[in-house]
Amino acid sequence: KKIPLKLITMKKIIATTTINPPTEALLKYAAMPDWHVIVSGDLRTPHELYEDIDNVTYLTPEYQEKEYPMLSKLIGWRCIQRRNFAILEAYRQGADIIAIIDDDNIPYEGWGEDLMVDKPTEVNLFDINVIFNQKESNDPNFVPVTNNTERNIQYCYQKYFANNQF
Numbered sequence: 001k002k003i004p005l006k007l008i009t010m011k012k013i014i015a016t017t018t019i020n021p022p023t024e025a026l027l028k029y030a031a032m033p034d035w036h037v038i039v040s041g042d043l044r045t046p047h048e049l050y051e052d053i054d055n056v057t058y059l060t061p062e063y064q065e066k067e068y069p070m071l072s073k074l075i076g077w078r079c080i081q082r083r084n085f086a087i088l089e090a091y092r093q094g095a096d097i098i099a100i101i102d103d104d105n106i107p108y109e110g111w112g113e114d115l116m117v118d119k120p121t122e123v124n125l126f127d128i129n130v131i132f133n134q135k136e137s138n139d140p141n142f143v144p145v146t147n148n149t150e151r152n153i154q155y156c157y158q159k160y161f162a163n164n165q166f
């Protein structure tokens with residue numbers, strides 16, 4: 001039996017890490033009814049403050065080390081990369097959409113409501129080889145175009161020249 005499309009809802013999860021007590025931003029994300037928040041704690045995070053927040057799953061340092069021992073050792077502590085555990089946990093929980101946020105970025109009104117998933121959209125791309133006079137390339141490198149030329153050039157430099165990929 002087919003389920004009417006409007007009854008199917010996506011599992012949407014917000015992933016983050018923090019060393020802070022629950023922030024205004026985090027509490028606003030947690031209050032969004034269509035989203036669930038997973039917070040990956042760090043050694044300095046006040047763990048007990050996350051125990052009773054509705055709509056938030058808090059990953060303690062002990063949980064992270066038990067479930068992902070090798071990754072925990074490789075990443076280390078006191079770094080933004082701890083949010084990778086929240087991303088992995090979201091994937092493990094079957095998330096259809098994972099949004100990655102910083103706990104100090106307060107969401108705008110309507111954040112996360114009108115997603116472009118499965119909706120046709122136009123994206124402007126260009127082949128970076130043309131910019132660097134490599135017009136005959138069998139390996140096009142398409143990058144997004146912004147309306148900021150300086151940002152486009154900076155993106156190209158960081159992506160290709162900083163790593164000697166050209």
